[in-house]
Amino acid sequence: MLRTTLSTLTLALLGWWSAAWITQDFQAWTAEGARRLVVIEQPVAVPKVALAGPGLVNADLHTWLNGAGRATIVDFVYARCPTICTTLGSGFQQLQHALADETTGGVKLLSISFDPTHDDASSLQQYATQWRADPNRWAIATVRDDYQLRGLLKAFQVVVIDDGRGGYEHNAALLVLDGRGRLVRIFDDTELELALNYARSIAQKKVGE
């Protein structure tokens, strides 16, 4: 019975170790939870990506984010999305409203469409008009190059799947990027206040440096 006890304990330890590994020490049970947890410890640098959209022609994302005293809240959308992107759209509208009094311009908003096939220049412009996006605060863009787009989605672990009704399901969230072009924090799409406060705090920190 001693040998059986030993082998059982070994298996139990193996099971414990793999569960701890999978769940980030029992903190994250889903891939989304793990994504949000890991980015706090290890910010993700944006890959080389060219943005295109109203007012943006081949703008390098890293350069666009770059600048002392800057922070950007990013969401991933597709323009004809009827469900979650409506939440994101109105959320961004509220953020834009909250930022309206600020003169420093430290915090910017950026919506990136992951569906460049459908979202051409006019449909992005239409999205901007629909949400009354102020071009100085809120940029709306897509990535025309398929390879670059997939690289960006992969780096940020944005997963887009077919919803079976001609649209997409995707892990919508508010991504906060700092002035050095790194994804530093991910918030739930309902956590507008938290995302805004965090973005403001890192924007101010950069000013002090």
Added chain:
Amino acid sequence: MRRAGSQSARWRAAAALLLLSLMLVPPVRRTIESNMTAHMLIQYPCLMLVGVLLVMELPARWLSIAQRWNELGIAGLVGCALTLAVLMVPRVLDLALVDTRVEALKLIALVASGAALRISWQRAGVVVQAFFLGNVLPMTAVIGTLYQASEARVCNAYRLDDQQALGLALVLIAIVTAALWLLHAAMRRTGNDATYPRDQDVVRAAWRQPQRGP
């Protein structure tokens, strides 16, 4: 134990290898894994079945050594229960799609736990079986309920309706398995099934002397 090399054993091994290679063919694997329900309810059981079929083809000497470390099937059933528990964590399903290491470990763990189940189940007796199912089935039902009740998707790669269908199926599987096992256990208690030793005999023998294998 059946002798390796007999006609039926050879067919069984061939069927297992065929099933394993089918499961590993990239297009088949991708198709199955594109659906959450199929991922867990087709791929998992099929890979476990491969383990069940292949393990008896191992040399008898290896099996008898393994069984010395697996009295009453305890180690095997604990290993199997832990494997299933870990592989039902939603993050595993997502990770397996993007991380080759996780996918490989998942495949190996499933085949191994099928094998462990096969060599442990009959030796376990009603008490150890009840302990095993008493852990695995409630866990399955709870996870199934969570998958059904969650408003949010627990896997980024799968749709909400898919997740809810899987949740319902997991709850049903837990209930049906529990019912079948209870029926089976009740029949064993009352019947005179000569293929099974009585539980108290198994336990007594295990404590008295280390088993030298089948």
